[in-house]
Amino acid sequence: MDDTIAAISTAQGVGAISIIRVSGNDSINIVNKIFKGKDLSKVDTHTIHYGYIINNEEIIDEVLVSVMKSPKTFTREDIVEINSHGGIAPTNKILELLLLNGARLAEPGEFTKRAFLNGRIDLIEADGIMNIISSKSDKARKLSINQISGKVSNLIKDLRKDIVEIISNIEVNIDYPEYDDIEIVTNEKLLPKLLNIKEKINKTIKKSEDSKVIKEGLKVGIIGRPNVGKSSLLNNLLEEEKAIVTDIEGTTRDIVEGTINLNGILLNITDTAGIRETTNIVEKLGVEKSKEIINTSDLIIMILNNNEELTKEDKELINIIKEKKHIIISNKIDLDNKLDYSKLPKDIIKISIVNNKGIDELKERIIKLFNLGELQTEDLTYLSDARSISLLKKSLFKIEESINSINNNEPIDIVELNIKNAWELLGEIIGETYTDELLDDLFSRFCLGK
């Protein structure tokens, strides 16, 4: 009741907009940490603010944020609601960021429960709430734990075993210091073990993120100057795949324009078609808008015009996308060549969208670039829900903190504080919270006592 909870309040992936609700003392603070726009700690209650959800510098989504301060809210606590763009990927990412920054994933019925406990809703509803909690809660927990495959669950169990062995060895050193035949854990001996654990957690996070790609798809952004064929490429891809098109022409919002299925992986494609290219500020606006897309995409497709010379803006964009996964294509090869290829990367793909030439080569390049072929076969089993990934990242952070304490020359029992936290966080992922586990391990592995 004293912590801050968060959850996606709208049906996943269905509507054009998703709402993520955050409730608790710290909710404004937590959202403020990942919000680029006004300082939310200084805004009035019951106001709405435009801005971006950011992860460090990376823009995750363009959002509207409602700030409602206690007590005139549903739960009678401070509530912040984030209106995002509906796609599964950005919505989950926002939730994940909230969890990483101090919120806890709400239990089923928990907003309602708080509303009740804080006297916001009628007593008659109490039984209903208890029913919801008892019918959904355990089921939900079991479900989310069952969703973790045996392979991953074993991986986490192994990680926890590695960690608990370290902890119980340290504990034995502390509780039985007079035993000289038990290995003494020193910072020097501990460091390589922790680095190894850190590496393993990192790998699991990486695999889990790959797994997310499979479940949630890739964000693909198409950029290029006006009239190079961005919309044509989009339509070509969509038409062929007979995907659903959300036509949002005329709006200024660059939400996902369409989704195609490539080798079983969803590609959520965005382009700058939404910008009205009528005024003379178009070039500047185009570059700004492109940068924004570059920031939020997993893959950038940049289109050049075979029939035109390279412009200053083209060069600028080519330079920017170097840091990210990208494909450069040259369109309109059916027209005269005016583009100087010697100044461009060798792996540029030459296509003619109107003649449907080179599209397959583009698709193959995407598959190759993301190892999409390999992904499918093995990685679907990794953790992909926001809760598990945030717990993994938190435990990684704790291991890193313990490594820092070693570097600061702290005594072993201080170093151990964060290792213990990491062990507990990993336990939460697979639902192992058995508190006597440590003592059991300690007494089964060491021979102690008078």
Next chain:
Amino acid sequence: MDYEIIVVGGGHAGCEAALAGARIGHSTLLITGNINNIATMPCNPSIGGSAKGIIVREIDALGGEMGINADKSLLQMKMLNSSKGPAVHSLRAQADKITYPQNMLRTLKNQKNLTILEGMVEDLIVESNIVKGIILSDNKKITSNIVILTTGTYLKADILRGSTRTRSGPNGEKTSMHLSDKLKSYGFDILRLKTGTPPRIEKSSIDFSKTKKEDGDNIPYTFSHDLDKPLYDVNNQIPCHLIYTTPETHKIILENLNKSSMYGGLDDITGIGPRYCPSIEDKLTRFKDKEKHQLFLEPESIYYDDIYVQGFSTSMPEDIQEKMVHSLPGLEKAKILKYAYAIEYDAIYPTQIKASLETKILNNLFTAGQINGTSGYEEAACQGLIAGINACMKLENKKPLILKRNEAYTGVLIDDLVTKGTIEPYRMLTSRAEYRLLLRSDNADIRLREYGYKVGLIDEVRYNKFKEKLNNINNFKDYLKNNKIFPTRENNEILSKYNSPILKDGITIYDLLKRSEITIDTLFKEKLITKKYNDDVNKQVEIQIKYEGYIKKVEREAEKMLKQEEKQIPEDIDYNKITNLASEAKQKLNEVRPTSIGQAMRISGVNPSDISILMVYLRKKYNE
């Protein structure tokens, strides 16, 4: 009423309970089977140890006797874990088995309001679930407002050795035959526990040249917060000696395993022994790959010749024990003065006790020590002290003293007992304390002396001395915060000398002290500060500053726990009426009857969803 408080049993729990009762000002009777056995140490000749040493400091901070009594009876003193962080530093003393009980008996005899009587208690006077006194084996009745049971291993005790079972307390003492049956008839669930002790060897028969000498520390220490100087001679401590078991020892034990009481010698063993105090038979069978086991030869007293063989507890018959002992290096010709034995005894399931240590089943009855399922002198003593204090609080219609998990090991111990119960003798370990960075040996007085003063165990003189220490700590910290050091060439040269990074900007001395290589002594020696206080204050300030970040982090975790602790559950709650609760949760909640949501959360088998349902129910039922 004959007395306000009767304490049954004169062990470490009983002594603390009786002294607390009498010192706070209530007429108290201590009744025991044998006055000469008051405060004896039937197992190892040692007070303190990891975590346990901190408990002794806590007892002293609250105004108990164990700390100062150990200080008066020291053979050797060590600070354990001194190479590790301050949170796990803990004192361990070898105490003299003759002088420790003598000193304690003298204190008891000189205590106002306290009467000591010999007798065996076999029943309680009970009227409508309220205890009114005790009944002795000769049917004599003594009445009182409060009874505190600190019966140790003396409830239906059986000594086990080989294939013999003897109904007897340690050292052939009388045991209470009927009290545990009577408790059962009043509604208590009884638990059978087991523990053991190693053989004692005649010192002059040991060849110490084959052993490794283990000396005490050469820095003087005291358990007591009120002594300015230790009462032992630091340069004249009695050493312990280290030896290891041999292949021959292992052969003898394994070949005769079926003769041990626990491995077939007796077929009616029901008691559960502690995992952390296994017999040598257990060690060999559970850890087959271990080639040797460490044993300590500990001196028992300077007044007699007994040596305690720590690590060699067994329930083998006497002839096998002879062979086992003679297989040890230096003990080839050793003379056994007392054979090892295992002991079985009755205890009550501790979930039947409240955190005040009053039982839930009978009003005005308190229990402390081994009867509550614990093991160890220190564990017993801290419970005895709390039971004694809370008996007085009850007499005075005041709220009981309940120490929280972030305040004391004593609090962790009692909370564990009454919330989780135990099926094996419970020993305190530092890993049981989730906030152990707060529960240090160095700050026991800061944590607890105020409570000791409030209940009436700490007098004005001792309290004022403590207040002065607190003032000094705060003044010193302010001084360090208000003084800066600047990046002059001279200062940076000093820092380089200590391998400390040079300064670019001025920083406060307070922040400089956070560096692990900088101490108050160095600052003073290099004239970077012009004042310091006594060692006690300096050390406290240094720890508080150096570990500030970590301490604050643990304090935040503790605050979360405390918020849940504040959410009270009414005593009359009927869990059977909460239809949505899982049945396991219902059963556990009924058994433990937690007083707060926080305590309920610590019960195994009670899930977060059960807690949610409980909170909604409480709101509905009690806030209508």
